[in-house]
Amino acid sequence: GAGVSQSPSNKVTEKGKDVELRCDPISGHTALYWYRQSLGQGLEFLIYFQGNSAPDKSGLPSDRFSAERTGGSVSTLTIQRTQQEDSAVYLCASSLGPPGETQYFGPGTRLLVL
Amino acid sequence: QKEVEQNSGPLSVPEGAIASLNCTYSDRVSQSFFWYRQYSGKSPELIMSIYSNGDKEDGRFTAQLNKASQYVSLLIRDSQPSDSATYLCAVNSGGGADGLTFGKGTHLIIQP
Numbered sequence: 265g266a267g268v269s270q271s272p273s274n275k276v277t278e279k280g281k282d283v284e285l286r287c288d289p290i291s292g293h294t295a296l297y298w299y300r301q302s303l304g305q306g307l308e309f310l311i312y313f314q315g316n317s318a319p320d321k322s323g324l325p326s327d328r329f330s331a332e333r334t335g336g337s338v339s340t341l342t343i344q345r346t347q348q349e350d351s352a353v354y355l356c357a358s359s360l361g362p363p364g365e366t367q368y369f370g371p372g373t374r375l376l377v378l
Numbered sequence: 379q380k381e382v383e384q385n386s387g388p389l390s391v392p393e394g395a396i397a398s399l400n401c402t403y404s405d406r407v408s409q410s411f412f413w414y415r416q417y418s419g420k421s422p423e424l425i426m427s428i429y430s431n432g433d434k435e436d437g438r439f440t441a442q443l444n445k446a447s448q449y450v451s452l453l454i455r456d457s458q459p460s461d462s463a464t465y466l467c468a469v470n471s472g473g474g475a476d477g478l479t480f481g482k483g484t485h486l487i488i489q490p
Contacts, residue, residue: 297477307422307466309477320476355421357477364410364429364470367478369421 266290268370270356276376277346285341285373289358296339297359297367298331302352313339314362346377380405382469384481392489397454399484401467404448410470411443412478413452415463422466426452457488 269288277283289296298310310323313333324330328347333339343350353374357367381404391397399413410429414422426441428434428450434441440453450469454461464485468478 299477299480306482307468307478307480309479312477323477353421366412366424366427368424369414372421 268356268358268368270354270370270373272373273371274374274376276378278378279348280345282342282344283346283375285343285354285375287339287341287356287358287370289337289339289356290368293358293360293368294336295359295361295365295367296333297357298339298341299355299357300325300352301355301372307355310341343375346375348377351375351377380408380469380471380476380479382467382479382481384465384467384484386482387485388487389484390487390489391457393457393459395457397457397461397486397488399452399454399465399467399486401450401452401481402448403450403467403469403479405469405471405479406448408445408448408469408471411441411450412468412470413439413441413450414466414468414480416466416483417463425465454486459488459490462486462488 271286296313299307328344331341353372355372356370359365359367383402413425416422428441428443438455442451464483466483467481
């Protein structure tokens, strides 16, 4: 079946612009996660959705970052007033159930802020 | 703060030999443990998951978990050049709203 999909695959933007990243999880997966991977760094957990709700948003790096999920499916990660340090690969993952279950990753969105 | 530690490498192993990758974690209540493989420029793909102490084998891969020592390892038998990648250890404490905590990965090079 289809895996996790993300769009766009690449995004180049100017500092100060807003960007919106999209994730479409595996069908039937109730849990959805956003991670960030900066060059040479490990994966950094950002936020987790169970259904449409995010129990804990403290992993988001700043108040410029927000995320939502509607219909228990597609999620969007929005970065307002982008900064150069936001440049990274943003990865989405989904799992069938709670966080202890296996997470399957999408191909990522490579964001470059000039 | 939850931490997952891995030797960054590179770890160089001859083709056909056994590659041994190690990982330690700080959160004693961690319940779920995963090994992901990541090729350069690609996203992580799951290799193994392990939840109980002991060994778990899947083909050429064996994951080992020792919760008392807070230690997870991955053995790759009959290493192939296609196994050359970065291997990420990931841990989840369970029951909360956290995602996975990842180590920074070990870069494995299989020499033909």
